[in-house]
């Protein structure tokens with residue numbers, strides 16, 4: 395019995411050491427592929443002339459638009475508010491000298507795709523960033539406590555899910571013909587596991603992950619890269635967060651994520667978020683799904699927001 399116990403301990407030790415070295419190896423692979431080798435600029439230059447970004451007048455989408463313009467692409471901005479579109483298009487043209495086309499569309503509506511297709515006609519699209527997304531109000535909250543539950547369900551499915559499939563449907567055929575193209579689909583870290591208080595949102599983002607990875611398997615051999623990005627906190631209007639150790643600024647996050655476009659069909663987009671995902675996976679659900687924890691979490695978010703709102707910027 396004693397020998398059996400000793401063998402079990404030794405086996406457990408070997409297993410733990412193996413897992414530890416596996417994780418270190420994964421971290422090293424990440425660093426080697428992103429920091430030391432990175433992605434050569436010739437890779438981006440070879441994709442095509444235009445980058446199309448949805449939800450591109452603020453936050454992560456705006457940061458992608460600027461970054462791709464800096465890397466030599468002409469940009470198609472697709473977003474909801476006309477004034478913001480004109481302003482961001484001007485900013486990008488002045489800062490980078492690239493052409494910018496602004497397309498006004500509200501992704502809560504189902505009848506916008508003909509209008510978008512018309513505007514994309516004749517453009518050599520090298521990059522599509524399916525970025526547009528919405529969260530429930532208030533954020534966070536329980537499913538039935540969302541403001542206007544029925545409308546939120548319809549809108550969130552249209553914005554977070556339908557837009558990804560429809561925009562891919564518009565861009566992919568020409569990419570397939572040219573055997574070149576990059577599609578980045580912005581999911582979320584909360585899609586990594588069931589996430590109470592973001593029930594509908596995290597479910598919509600798991601659609602993005604499954605759709606994206608399935609498409610990559612189907613079209614990877616046709617020369618197209620389709621990657622799903624699953625960020626955690628990014629400072630933006632949608633999240634209401636400020637940059638910190640874990641929360642990245644949109645510009646910073648976008649640069650890191652572009653260093654990792656060859657990492658595979660799914661990643662968190664920056665090292666901090668890869669580490670956070672690893673830690674979160676280790677916390678048992680019975681702790682973070684407990685009612686007490688959820689209430690504390692909501693109080694914490696509300697208090698932090700209250701403090702930030704009182705803080706003069």
Ligand SMILES: NC(=O)c1ccc[n+]([C@@H]2O[C@H](COP(=O)([O-])OP(=O)(O)OC[C@H]3O[C@@H](n4cnc5c(N)ncnc54)[C@H](OP(=O)(O)O)[C@@H]3O)[C@@H](O)[C@H]2O)c1
Pocket residue numbers: 448449450451452453454455472473474475478499500501502525526527528553580581582583624625626627628629630631632633635644
């Ligand atoms: N921020 C985070 O912490 C975080 C974390 C994980 C994943 N994400 C995902 O990242 C993506 C971008 O988020 P963000 O934080 O950058 O958001 P954001 O700062 O709120 O920007 C959202 C952009 O999308 C546009 N937009 C919103 N609803 C639209 C609609 N119905 N039709 C057309 N355009 C619309 C907005 O335009 P208007 O200003 O005109 O409304 C704005 O340009 C989302 O898919 C989000 O789920 C964000």
